[in-house]
Amino acid sequence: MLKWLLDSDPALRWQVERDLAGAPPEVWTATRHKIATEGFGAQLLARQDPDGQWAGGAFFPARFEPGPDTGQPWTATTWSLNMLREWGMDPAVLRANRTAELIAENSRWEYHDLPYWDGEVDVCINAWTLANGGWLGVDVSQLAHWFPEHQMADGGWNCEWVDGSKRSSFHSTINAVKGLLAYDVATGGTDETHAARRAGEEYLLERRLLYRLSTGEQVASWVDHFAYPVRWHYSAINALEYFREAAIVDDIPPDPRLADAVERVRAARQPDGTWLQAGRLPGDMWFEVDVPAGEPSKWLTLYGTRILSWWDSAQS
Incomplete structure (x- = not known):
């Protein structure tokens, strides 16, 4: 199985080398550097627009019109940054072409035309923006402060808070804590972000990642x-990878x-x-x-x- 896993794109192979094969740092680091020049990472970089965005939009591609049979497109700026960051792309590659600055100048959220790095109202979108901003060296400290301000009484978050929801969501909460962890890693975080992240983790742990707290049934x-x-x-598996x-x-x-x-x-x-x-x-x-x-x-x-x-x- 290890040989099969090692026969893969650099975005995956460097993690196999580091975490499963016990390769020395100079080996997996060299593979990680290849993300920008080979395979998935290079292909995605090649699709970046001259204005710093992908597909001409922040969360959705430019001129996207949803229909009953169209799923969420995964080509716009947020999703492309997420993939590059999660694959382990060296942020210096994107800093060299001023990606963060170009996005600040040219990208606005589809929600109320808000500035990209300020975030908007959706918990998951703000979590990805927080993670991507910290990764690229953007000052997203005000967005980090948004999370404890919008944390619910049970310790989690819900993207539907803006519609009046008072109970947290497994989906929203895992994305929020992932964003806060990425911010803490990139910047060191603050006492406030550490506390918010741990409260979100406790929300999931109380439910053993699987169950409703009220009934004990699988969620x-x-x-x-x-x-x-x-x-x-x-x-x-997503939640456990986060807790690991x-x-x-x-x-x-x-x-x-x-x-x-x-x-x-x-x-x-x-x-x-x-x-x-x-x-x-x-x-x-x-x-x-x-x-x-x-x-x-x-x-x-x-x-x-x-x-x-x-x-x-x-x-x-």
């Missing part, structure tokens, strides 16, 4: 839908309340050690980055393998 079938790219979608990263950053052991979710991931492992693609969210992409539904996914196998390795090593 929904989507917790077992393991897919790549992840986008905004909550699942047990956060534990490494915070230098703490895995929380015991993750156990049920870990066993969901373990149960999805195939006899050959792979995880199957459940099927990505519909919508236009610049190009495919993983296999069709039902086939072994290298991305999900990377995530599943390192989650189980992290968890099992802490139990011994």
Whole structure:
């Protein structure tokens, strides 16, 4: 399986080398540098507009008109930055061509024409903007302050707060804590952002990543839908990958309340050690980055393998 995983795009291979193959830093760092010049990363960079955006828009492509059969397109600026950051692209590549400054000058949110790096009202959009801004060296400290201001009494967040929702969402909360973690890593964060992130983590941990707090029943079938790219979608594997990263950053052991979710991931492992693609969210992409539904996914196998390795090593 390791040989199969290593035969992959640099965006994936450097993580396999670092996290599974035990390669020395000079090996996986060299592979990581190739993201800008080979494969997925280079292809996505080549699609950047001269004005710093992708597809001419902030969250949606320019002139996009949704219809009953059109999924969310994944080609605009926010989604493209998300992919480059998540793949491990060196931000210096984008800083060299003034991406952040060009976006500040040319990109506005479709919601009320607000300035890009100031964010808007959607929790998930603001979380991605916070993460991408910190990654690119933008001062997004005011946006970081937005999260504790909009945190709900139960500790989480809900993108529908603007419509009056008072209860948090698994989807919104995982994206919020991921954004705050990325900001903390990029900038060191503040006491306020650390506290907000930990309260959001506690919201999910109280529910053991899977269950309703009120009834103990599984929150929904989507917790077992393991897919790549992840986008905004909550699942047990997505949540565990976050808690693995956060534990490494915070230098703490895995929380015991993750156990049920870990066993969901373990149960999805195939006899050959792979995880199957459940099927990505519909919508236009610049190009495919993983296999069709039902086939072994290298991305999900990377995530599943390192989650189980992290968890099992802490139990011994």
